[in-house]
Amino acid sequence: MPRDGYGREIDYLRLSLTDHCNLRCVYCMPETGLRFLPAPDLLTAAELEQVVRAAVAVGFRKFRLTGGEPTLRADLVEIVARIASVPGIGDLSMTTNAILLPGLAEELRSAGLRRVNVHLDSLDAERVARVMRWGTLADIWAGIEAAEATGLTPIKLNAVVVRGFNEDDVVPLAALTLDRPWHVRFIETMPFGTGDTQAVARGGLVPSAQSRAQIEAALGALEPLPSADPSDEARNYRLASGAGVIGFISPVSEPYCGTCNRMRLTADGRFHLCLLNDDEMDVRTTLRSGGSLAAVAEILLRAVAHKPVGHRLAIGRFTEERQMFQIGG
Numbered sequence: 001m002p003r004d005g006y007g008r009e010i011d012y013l014r015l016s017l018t019d020h021c022n023l024r025c026v027y028c029m030p031e032t033g034l035r036f037l038p039a040p041d042l043l044t045a046a047e048l049e050q051v052v053r054a055a056v057a058v059g060f061r062k063f064r065l066t067g068g069e070p071t072l073r074a075d076l077v078e079i080v081a082r083i084a085s086v087p088g089i090g091d092l093s094m095t096t097n098a099i100l101l102p103g104l105a106e107e108l109r110s111a112g113l114r115r116v117n118v119h120l121d122s123l124d125a126e127r128v129a130r131v132m133r134w135g136t137l138a139d140i141w142a143g144i145e146a147a148e149a150t151g152l153t154p155i156k157l158n159a160v161v162v163r164g165f166n167e168d169d170v171v172p173l174a175a176l177t178l179d180r181p182w183h184v185r186f187i188e189t190m191p192f193g194t195g196d197t198q199a200v201a202r203g204g205l206v207p208s209a210q211s212r213a214q215i216e217a218a219l220g221a222l223e224p225l226p227s228a229d230p231s232d233e234a235r236n237y238r239l240a241s242g243a244g245v246i247g248f249i250s251p252v253s254e255p256y257c258g259t260c261n262r263m264r265l266t267a268d269g270r271f272h273l274c275l276l277n278d279d280e281m282d283v284r285t286t287l288r289s290g291g292s293l294a295a296v297a298e299i300l301l302r303a304v305a306h307k308p309v310g311h312r313l314a315i316g317r318f319t320e321e322r323q324m325f326q327i328g329g
Helices: 045-057 076-084 105-111 125-131 137-149 167-178 195-203 208-219 284-288 293-305 312-326
Strands: 012-016 062-066 091-096 115-119 156-161 183-188 222-224 234-239 245-249 262-265 270-274 277-282
Touching: 012 045, 045 076, 045 284, 045 293, 062 076, 076 091, 076 105, 105 137, 115 137, 125 137, 156 167, 167 183, 167 208, 167 234, 167 245, 183 208, 183 234, 208 222, 208 234, 208 245, 262 293, 270 293, 277 284, 277 293, 284 293
Parallel strands: 012 062, 012 262, 062 091, 091 115, 115 156, 156 183, 183 245
Antiparallel strands: 222 234, 234 245, 262 270, 270 277
């Protein structure tokens, strides 16, 4: 298993399949003015398979398909089938908004996908329309049901909590775990994007401690669960009478960089060293010039070796927010 310069074992690769999305969440993407990668710039299914084979050869075992929105790839089933067929794959999952899952879930499961994380910020239809835009609660819920029916489990719901938009929705979302074996995870905003989008993400930070306090006030004490994986970014709990898991992902108020085991591949074939770090290493050029698996693996290992200690912007933002709350701002 490869180690970075800080001794962390890196065995998890997130593969972005596209930069397109069929939602425009207020903290992520503006509604207009966007420019996306042309299709020829995206890695093909065969190129993605080659990257995964190289990654497995050096010790990577866990893979997640992401976007943008990965279900927008017309060749998604082929991508899943190719990756799932690589010997040595330990886990293959996907993050999605689930809107297109009713027509895809069964094929994806048959192709080798094991589970999904679904992005859902509210159980209130009007709030979904306001926060996530371009999507409906009914469409997303139908996708969740399709995933569960086809065995893409355990279902994990990811909710980004944004002050002024959906901070009151954490209780009904957490209550889903009372009678369902789902994982509902609450995520702090991070300062992505520019303009209004970044302003919402920065100004909308709700520390996980606040979300947890709301849930406990309404539903009872949360019992901490032991971590089966020290690299899990979520701190997990269960309600006393709950069937599922409630998690908190706190990149700003409780950074987990010290146990990070992740690398990212961008949709246009660059190893991205850290979520909030612009450093990247190109692998597409090597792939398209006939480079061998060993050449691809060498680039990945160099990327791992140069992985930074943490997301500096988020840590800086944490310091700023902590000072603000301490003085009553």
